[in-house]
Amino acid sequence: MTRFLLLAILILLSGPIANGQGPEGYNYDEAKVGTYTLPDLLVNTKGKPVKTKADWRNWRAELLKLFAENVYGQTPAKSVKLRFQTTSVDESALNGLAVRKQVSIFFVDYPQLPPIDVLIYFPKASTKPVPVFLGLNFCGNHCVTAEADIPLSTRWMMGENSDVSNNNKATEKARGMQVRRWPIDMIVKRGYALATAYYGDIEPDYPQGWHTGIRSVLGDTTKANNWGAIGAWAWGMSRILDYLQTDPAIDAKRVISIGHSRIGKAAVWAGAQDERFAAVIANESGEGGAALARRYYGETVERLNTSFPHWFAPRYKAYNKRVADLPVDQHELLALVAPRPLYVASADGDQWSDPKGEFLGALHTEPVYQLYGKTGLGTTVFPAVNQPVGQTVRYHDRTGKHDVTDYDWEQYLRFADELVR
Numbered sequence: 001m002t003r004f005l006l007l008a009i010l011i012l013l014s015g016p017i018a019n020g021q022g023p024e025g026y027n028y029d030e031a032k033v034g035t036y037t038l039p040d041l042l043v044n045t046k047g048k049p050v051k052t053k054a055d056w057r058n059w060r061a062e063l064l065k066l067f068a069e070n071v072y073g074q075t076p077a078k079s080v081k082l083r084f085q086t087t088s089v090d091e092s093a094l095n096g097l098a099v100r101k102q103v104s105i106f107f108v109d110y111p112q113l114p115p116i117d118v119l120i121y122f123p124k125a126s127t128k129p130v131p132v133f134l135g136l137n138f139c140g141n142h143c144v145t146a147e148a149d150i151p152l153s154t155r156w157m158m159g160e161n162s163d164v165s166n167n168n169k170a171t172e173k174a175r176g177m178q179v180r181r182w183p184i185d186m187i188v189k190r191g192y193a194l195a196t197a198y199y200g201d202i203e204p205d206y207p208q209g210w211h212t213g214i215r216s217v218l219g220d221t222t223k224a225n226n227w228g229a230i231g232a233w234a235w236g237m238s239r240i241l242d243y244l245q246t247d248p249a250i251d252a253k254r255v256i257s258i259g260h261s262r263i264g265k266a267a268v269w270a271g272a273q274d275e276r277f278a279a280v281i282a283n284e285s286g287e288g289g290a291a292l293a294r295r296y297y298g299e300t301v302e303r304l305n306t307s308f309p310h311w312f313a314p315r316y317k318a319y320n321k322r323v324a325d326l327p328v329d330q331h332e333l334l335a336l337v338a339p340r341p342l343y344v345a346s347a348d349g350d351q352w353s354d355p356k357g358e359f360l361g362a363l364h365t366e367p368v369y370q371l372y373g374k375t376g377l378g379t380t381v382f383p384a385v386n387q388p389v390g391q392t393v394r395y396h397d398r399t400g401k402h403d404v405t406d407y408d409w410e411q412y413l414r415f416a417d418e419l420v421r
């Protein structure tokens with residue numbers, strides 16, 4: 001029997017559309033979800049059952065390749081020479097609550113590339129190395145804090161005439177614009193550091209953006225398995241982790257990969273590939289993130305590939321109209337985080353990301369956590385709003401819109417306190 005036959009999830013088919021594709025590329029009608037069969041996580045492509053941790057380690061390596069070949073593209077194996085330059089240290093940031101450091105990561109062999117500018121807040125009170133949340137930001141380091149001396153990013157910004165940018169350049173108005181999503185005070189008061197960098201430092205987020213990012217020097221644009229922007233952002237997170245490993249104020253064994261939305265997709269792919277990440281948090285990562293691809297709800301693979309042709313491997317587009325033929329589904333991506341702690345979060349006002357599909361993605365990682373003697377989510381019941389569930393794998397469906405809120409951070413801090421510290 002193939003692994004596709006072993007795990008059949010049958011959902012009542014009351015509409016004409018099955019297996020993921022509607023003409024508009026999205027669906028908000030649960031009745032139209034249709035039937036789908038997920039690849040069995042514990043049966044390899046040769047139909048062999050995966051029974052032990054050793055079997056899983058082998059199968060895990062195969063799964064990573066399948067995701068690289070078919071979804072995110074192949075992350076270049078070449079190691080890149082980095083130079084870390086500390087550009088500023090403020091011993092008394094955030095009114096004395098934090099030490100703030102800015103570090104630029106230069107690519108020695110590619111001087112034409114801009115550095116990744118990393119902004120780190122450490123809890124001032126701490127006397128020993130601290131765990132750290134590492135997450136890329138959407139609009140430049142100047143936008144996650146109101147501190148006026150953070151330089152405005154000079155990189156390409158989304159929007160020609162928006163609040164955050166003018167002719168694709170950051171504006172003063174953008175300063176502090178996303179402080180709400182980054183409750184740095186709350187994070188450092190709990191004894192964690194926060195490290196962030198603008199995702200556009202690694203690759204500006206538009207179809208031609210790769211010309212000025214890391215993908216202009218690594219990878220091969222003629223190949224169907226060439227890496228996409230999400231792969232590049234994930235790679236960039238690992239380079240920041242390279243730096244964090246050298247910083248004595250950081251507990252390098254406790255670096256948590258966190259991301260929202262498209263950056264959440266990258267945060268999971270980073271944590272899946274790079275086992276130095278101690279845990280992964282996917283906030284409303286949706287299609288191409290935690291949400292099952294085969295579940296026809298919210299955004300579809302076709303819509304994702306059409307709106308954002310640069311995010312994934314070219315080959316992913318071949319599945320636009322035949323999602324059921326993908327050799328993997330997203331529960332298998334999430335399972336690559338195992339046995340490390342994983343948090344998947346949704347918002348009920350963000351049906352585009354498919355909360356139920358994200359929940360099911362988390363749920364179906366269970367067999368791998370069990371191989372390690374751990375309980376993953378430990379429930380099959382979709383929880384009520386604002387009711388976090390789970391053990392080593394956690395999930396919540398927050399009320400409200402597509403966003404990162406204090407409520408989300410409170411859960412992530414508790415999760416880190418209980419499972420990462």
Ligand code: GCU
Pocket residue numbers: 260261262263284285286287299304307352
């Ligand atoms: C779009 C996209 C999503 C993505 C989101 C975001 O809505 O369709 O897949 O997660 O942008 O990054 O905010």
